[in-house]
Amino acid sequence: MLGLASALAAGHLVAAFVGRNASPYLAVGNSAIDLTPTWLKDWAVRTFGTADKLVLLSGMAVVLVAVAAGAGLLSRRSPLVGTVVIGVFGVLGGLAVFTRPDLGQLALAAPAASLLAGLWAFRWLHARALRAAGAGDIGSPERRRFLLGAGAIAAGAGVAGLAGQLLGSSRSADSSRAAVGELEPARRVPPVPADADFAKLGTPSFLTPNENFYRIDTALIVPQVRAEDWSLRIHGMVERELTFTFDDIRDRRLVERTITLCCVSNEVGGSLISTANFVGVDLGELLREAGIRRGAQQLYSTSTDGWTCGTPLDVVLEPGRGALLAIGMNGEPLPVEHGFPARMVVPGLYGYVSGTKWVTDLEVTTWEARQAYWLERGWAREAPVKTQSRIDSPKGFATLSPGRVVVAGIAWAQHTGIEKVEVRLDRGPWREAELSTVVTDDAWRMWQVALDVTEPGSHQLTCRATDKSGYTQTEHRAPVVPDGATGWHTVTFTTR
Numbered sequence: 233m234l235g236l237a238s239a240l241a242a243g244h245l246v247a248a249f250v251g252r253n254a255s256p257y258l259a260v261g262n263s264a265i266d267l268t269p270t271w272l273k274d275w276a277v278r279t280f281g282t283a284d285k286l287v288l289l290s291g292m293a294v295v296l297v298a299v300a301a302g303a304g305l306l307s308r309r310s311p312l313v314g315t316v317v318i319g320v321f322g323v324l325g326g327l328a329v330f331t332r333p334d335l336g337q338l339a340l341a342a343p344a345a346s347l348l349a350g351l352w353a354f355r356w357l358h359a360r361a362l363r364a365a366g367a368g369d370i371g372s373p374e375r376r377r378f379l380l381g382a383g384a385i386a387a388g389a390g391v392a393g394l395a396g397q398l399l400g401s402s403r404s405a406d407s408s409r410a411a412v413g414e415l416e417p418a419r420r421v422p423p424v425p426a427d428a429d430f431a432k433l434g435t436p437s438f439l440t441p442n443e444n445f446y447r448i449d450t451a452l453i454v455p456q457v458r459a460e461d462w463s464l465r466i467h468g469m470v471e472r473e474l475t476f477t478f479d480d481i482r483d484r485r486l487v488e489r490t491i492t493l494c495c496v497s498n499e500v501g502g503s504l505i506s507t508a509n510f511v512g513v514d515l516g517e518l519l520r521e522a523g524i525r526r527g528a529q530q531l532y533s534t535s536t537d538g539w540t541c542g543t544p545l546d547v548v549l550e551p552g553r554g555a556l557l558a559i560g561m562n563g564e565p566l567p568v569e570h571g572f573p574a575r576m577v578v579p580g581l582y583g584y585v586s587g588t589k590w591v592t593d594l595e596v597t598t599w600e601a602r603q604a605y606w607l608e609r610g611w612a613r614e615a616p617v618k619t620q621s622r623i624d625s626p627k628g629f630a631t632l633s634p635g636r637v638v639v640a641g642i643a644w645a646q647h648t649g650i651e652k653v654e655v656r657l658d659r660g661p662w663r664e665a666e667l668s669t670v671v672t673d674d675a676w677r678m679w680q681v682a683l684d685v686t687e688p689g690s691h692q693l694t695c696r697a698t699d700k701s702g703y704t705q706t707e708h709r710a711p712v713v714p715d716g717a718t719g720w721h722t723v724t725f726t727t728r
């Protein structure tokens with residue numbers, strides 16, 4: 233186990249210099265995420281929510297400790313088994329680093345350091361341990377030497393691991409983000425009207441504070457990209473290739489747009505939806521400046537961590553769609569975990585086909601030529617947001633006293649707009665809810681309705697929304713794969 237600790241610590245320390253994701257532990261975790269089949273990933277998100285990454289890392293730790301302990305027991309006489317296990321882990325770590333899209337050859341120094349440190353620590357301790365065992369007697373100097381050596385290696389691994397962690401995180405993008413200062417959009421959205429939400433009745437606030445904004449991505453550690461190191465390249469089927477620095481972008485005409493973002497993995501009634509005022513430049517305008525060539529279909533975007541996304545080009549270029557290359561969120565530069573320095577946001581499309589965070593590369597291409605990350609894993613190519621609604625109050629399984637019950641929730645149909653929300657108690661008639669003031673059709677709307685619930689006992693509430701295209705949510709329950717869940721949200725509560 234000390235051999236393992238030495239290996240992981242040495243790799244973590246070297247990774248602080250050659251790229252944090254080269255730390256073999258993280259590289260293997262990131263590879264595990266990319267290799268996870270869709271059904272398992274889906275189950276993990278459903279079961280652990282946004283704690284799924286912590287669960288993965290803890291699970292890996294348990295497996296590693298168990299294998300190391302087993303290999304140690306099998307190495308009581310000869311160091312062969314332990315040596316082979318460290319060698320195999322070393323090769324796996326090396327392969328994981330080698331295949332990461334965001335790491336270069338230099339990054340292999342981290343797993344190499346792991347392999348050497350692990351082998352050395354294990355072989356050295358093993359030789360000492362054999363000698364100590366040969367000496368027999370508890371107080372023998374051989375035994376003391378082994379214990380001292382083991383203690384020194386444990387301490388050394390602790391210091392190296394911690395140093396790696398501190399050095400790695402000292403390169404964070406926080407100071408760069410702080411230096412960006414105030415963004416000044418030429419056009420600001422007006423303040424949110426007071427009646428844009430029913431937060432007092434249990435709905436979310438109309439704008440989601442940045443720290444509460446849902447977060448979904450495949451990155452085990454948040455990519456740290458400094459604005460001064462960032463650039464965006466537009467290439468592919470364009471008349472002229474363009475490259476922008478962060479200052480180029482912030483010096484352009486900035487606009488502010490209120491947009492509700494949601495995740496295709498959101499279950500009916502789920503919480504993977506939030507709203508912000510995004511500040512940025514019009515993405516369609518940027519692309520038109522490069523000049524789109526005939527036959528182009530897809531905007532294929534890549535983030536610094538190698539994640540890729542395919543967006544229908546006609547949607548991005550649609551006049552009035554409001555697609556953004558965003559650099560600000562709710563009056564601040566983008567938070568690091570939401571894509572600092574820049575991300576894409578396209579109203580009306582699920583995040584996985586439109587919301588590339590830490591974006592650095594935009595390739596104008598065809599559907600044939602490039603397959604984005606989630607497309608390769610069985611999700612749909614076209615993924616417009618499905619019209620949905622959710623009951624926030626009463627909460628499921630609440631106990632209320634009989635009488636007047638105020639029901640409240642949210643509904644969304646980004647870029648189409650919500651026309652109507654209806655609520656049904658048990659199998660009764662549909663009742664139309666009161667809607668909050670419209671802020672924009674690109675954002676959610678809140679609703680509320682008061683119902684008389686006189687009968688004591690168990691009750692069921694159901695809601696359904698109708699959007700401005702006239703479409704009413706179907707009752708049919710579809711799973712989130714491949715292009716988003718459908719079905720009515722239902723909440724059960726008791727009166728007594």
Ligand SMILES: Nc1nc2c(c(=O)[nH]1)N[C@H]1C(S)=C(S)[C@@H](COP(=O)(O)O)O[C@H]1N2
Nearest residue numbers: 446447448449450495535539583584587589
């Ligand atoms: N680089 C990168 N960008 C990404 C993702 C990712 O895994 N990596 N996930 C996408 C998905 S699935 C969603 S739903 C949105 C979520 O954006 P948020 O975390 O800011 O809410 O980001 C999108 N952008």
Ligand SMILES: [Mo]
Nearest residue numbers: 495496583584
């Ligand atoms: Mo998502």
